[in-house]
Amino acid sequence: MMTKTKKQLLDNAPLVRRFLQSSPLASAVIDVNGTILFANNKLTDLLGYSSEELLGKSSAALFPNLAKCLRRAHSARGASQSEWEPQQHEQEVVLKSKNNQNLSLKLTLQPISGTVTSPCLAHFAHADTPRLDPNLLQSERLAAIAQMASGLAHESRNALQRAIACLDLLELDLKNDPEQMNLSQGIRNSLADLMGNYEEVRRYAEPITLRPQRVRLLHLCQIAFDEIAVRHEYFPHQLRFSCESEHADVAHVDREKMKLVCHHLIENAIDACEDIAEIDVHCERIMRRHDDAVQLTFHDHGHGFAAETLPLVFDPFYTTKQHGTGLGLAICRRIVEAHRGEIEATNHDDGGGMIYVTITADGNALSSPSQANKSET
Template identity: 40%
Template sequence: MEAPSPLSILILEDDPDACENLQDILEFDRHRVTTFPSSRAALASPGLKTADVILLDWKLPDASALELLPILTREAPEADIVIVTGFGDFDRAVLALREGAADYLLKPINPESLRASIGRLSQRRWLAKEKVRSEEMFRHLVEAAPSVILILRRDLQVDYFSPHAERVTGYSAAEITGNGLEPLLTKHDPETVRNVVDELFRQGELWGREAEIVCRDGTHRWLMWNGRVIDDVEGEPALLIVGQDVTEQKQAVEKLVQSERLAAIGEAMAGLAHESRNALQRSQAYLEVLASELEGQPEPLELVARLQKAQNHLHQLYEEVRQYAAPLRPRLAPCAIPRLIEETWANLEHVWRDRDARLSFASPHGPPAVAVDRSMMEQVFRNILENALAACPDPVRVEVRCEEIARPAGPRLRIAVGDNGPGLTVEQKRRIFDPFYTTKTRGTGLGMTLARRIVEAHGGRIGVGDGEGPGAEIIVELPSGK
């Protein structure tokens, strides 16, 4: 792996000393550095659109970082933006990352922390370029590689379905040939598929289009499609389409991006962990002492209770980020999932106590126990149930269905948790497991991301149900060990 090239870095900093310090560190590492004391000067610079990294002070004389983030993202879409600030405010960090910042550094800047951040961004850019180069090579080699090959007519009937396509999808050629692609494309709108095929016939060829298919066993695979119109297949034009399975590559890239984000969060959390825990513990102790001193005084006690509630919320946020950044090592032991969900619901009584909310099970007799880390799985179902309670107006009805299903890799326990709320939009379904994505006014947006990490650490998977009914449905599948 070759060393990453020097980067073009813009510094937006109104403090001359801080600006000079950053410039000295970066130029010593051979990066090309341009400095600006205000946002107006930076936005007027012709070098903005070609910048690789932008170091952005939280507060400039003519704009704040939150005001500039969407503008810089639009004007310099290829640049990574790193917030540099003297405010050690965790909520600000989460908000900046959610708005598109790549990292968040505290003043005074530690040279090694700055180099580590720039190094990660540089490496990621290099890997992205390598991915593009690899995809270009792939287009030339795809016909010689084991590929999903099919011949598709204008009416979407399949004339040929290759043996490798059978192995990848689990469908036999007899099931697909002479029929349409509906079994493979259930995640796609039929009208959209029709429009794409019509476009391909007009253009005459297809290169590098990614599409998700659904295999016989319910698993989803990503294929990179290339194709060309053949003028005469039994007297009429048809499409010769070659698909290369890129699921593993796509997952590897996603894991790489995820690991970079985890590394950044872990680095930030390491500096906050010790002092934050101590401060929270001291504050809690003082509040308990204060509450005992104010016994018999309801109004001051109410204020103390509110402070304790805020403390607990802060602790919960801290724990979410800590768990998200920490490695997961499940300690497996037999556990009856329906009983665990009932206990998790009971532990949320403080949330639903004064509401018309009910949890029910579709089957009164649950399946046998499965091997899981009980504490981790409780966190998964706690996040799912909390989201249902937050999304649903009264009356809240949450129904759980547990059933054993057969998969090629072995039997699975399928747990579907559905509610009677407004459901999820297409965008929410697509992004529900993305880090820092949330529709709530409070929280880090890491709850469902952590749930996915936990389920995958158990060898399972989690996703959004495809049901047509009202409400949202989250489906968890876990190996049942049979």
């Protein structure tokens, strides 16, 4: 039976291939049974096989110990903390090339999602290659995603513009037919959503440059809420604030990026409620081990998070909704971590989901423009 993650990979094969081809390492995607789903040109060149000879084949012929490596990667995931983070597992292996030459390589396996049946992303490097810093690997990974998304957005924009131009001409003949005009508007909205999805992937992967300034965080939440409201004809939802003291919500942050965090969290809270959303946002100062911090708590009073989804809510592309890319909370996490903060999700004892956003209150820590996950694309 095909797993959900494997099906998503196969459904998005062009995206996966583009991503793997941009990797600086010989790379492949291998399912839990050891079947090679994708392989980039660097791996086929290294082993002497063509793509057709590798795809869909068992990797056991290349190196017999792969099954053990996959089990070790997934068992380590199962024993890790409840909030899943991609764990890399590196070891030396011997691969057999097409001409029967033994190649000593470093294998790095990383499960793609937090499930025990998830396919793994496999990177191969020569055994004498120095180990790369994990932050550098993450930076290069994000750069590759950004490059891929930007390329797809650029290539798709022309096609979308042609489609919209055709709709414009078609609507000239349909202007006296309201029912057909509604269908045409639905097509137009879907094309806009498609372009928006490409842009959201690009925003997720692009380097984060911070320009901190003094901001009232609760005021920022209100602005984000108002911007969401003006996009809807009917908007009965309520945002309620509480603050432990008059200036507890003052922090030095990048205003636009933190407003984007508030925007995503408020939209998620609204989606989590059946009808009218009542969202409580509380702010207080807390002491962390190393500094004074500001903590924002968003409580939506909705249906809460399912137990099995809590470890996955901040994973890129994970979503339980019928719309969107599943990148909203992943973008929030990147922005919050760039502010030397943490973000976590849980359920309230009385019902509803809760998101905690904790960032440093030290203005000097972010006093000059800084860049998270610097990369060149």
